[in-house]
Amino acid sequence: MKTISAVVEQYIRKKPFLQSALAQGIINLTSLSRMVKPEIEEELGKEVRNGAIVMALKRLSDDLEFRATHRIVKVLKNIGEITVRSNLADFTFLISESILENQSLLLNEVNKNKDVFYTSSRGVNELNIVVSSTMEGTVQELFQGERCTQKVDNLSSITVKLPAENVSVPGIYYFIFQRLAWEGIVLYEVISTTNEFTILVNDEQVDMAFKTIKDLKTL
Structure with missing residues (x-):
């Protein structure tokens, strides 16, 4: 009953x-x-x-x-370094037989300048590349034979270091992204590794996004 x-x-x-x-x-x-x-x-x-x-x-x-927030809050209080990078461009390409080769050529160029921001993620049908705006021309030249479905400029990234226990506590990402959504912050991309995640937001919203994430440490 x-x-x-x-x-x-x-x-x-x-x-x-x-x-x-x-x-x-x-x-x-x-x-x-x-x-x-x-x-x-x-x-x-x-x-x-x-x-x-x-x-x-x-x-x-x-x-x-x-x-369930007491476990989540415990993790969030131990958030590590928060790194912000600005002047980024986001490219989305359709997967092709030649795209990995072109990506390898791009990595060679990125390695020549350690100050350049670069991150990439691959899905089933798309490859996403985020680079410093100074590398836009290089990307467009190397990938001119690829099909670009989207390009967004004037973006900033916020990279957050999470404590190791984040993988054993459900709801961490939901809790963070919920707070960002409440502030009306649009996420262009979310890229994550085991203990780190990076979000891409419009340059105009990066300050609010940074504050929202930083404030999680004082919950």
């Missing part, structure tokens, strides 16, 4: 933004109960008092396991 608490919890867990806002205590429970009441009643097949829904919501917001 379904209980009000179980149905309310199921409803909230399907809405991550609502779940986090509830866990942080920034939602009026009475107003929220009135909003979700129709769906809770439909799921239970009977009328439900607002007070019962409020009590279920309060139990959820007080539950440390529901928040």
Whole structure:
């Protein structure tokens, strides 16, 4: 038999933004109960008092396991170096038989200048290259025979060093990206390794993105 608490919890867990806002205590429970009441009643097949829904919501917001944020916050407090690079260009090419050879030629050019920013990721159908704007001409020359589906200029990167335990705590990336989304920050690219991730944002939003990530260390 379904209980009000179980149905309310199921409803909230399907809405991550609502779940986090509830866990942080920034939602009026009475107003929220009135909003979700129709769906809770439909799921239970009977009328439900607002007070019962409020009590279920309060139990959820007080539950440390529901928040799960205490483990995430512990990791985020130990965020390491945050590195910002500006004046970057982002290229997206379709995969071809010659693209790896051209990428190898680009790496040779990048290695001649240690101050140049370079990162790349490959998907099933696309190859993404992010370089310092000073290398734009080189990329366009070496990849002139490739099909470029997108090029974006005036980007900045923020690279974040995460503690090793990030791989054993679920929700780390969700928690970070949720905060960025709340600030209206658009992510052009996300590139990650085991203990490090890099985001690309518009130059105009890099200061806010940096502050948002840095503030995670003081949660």
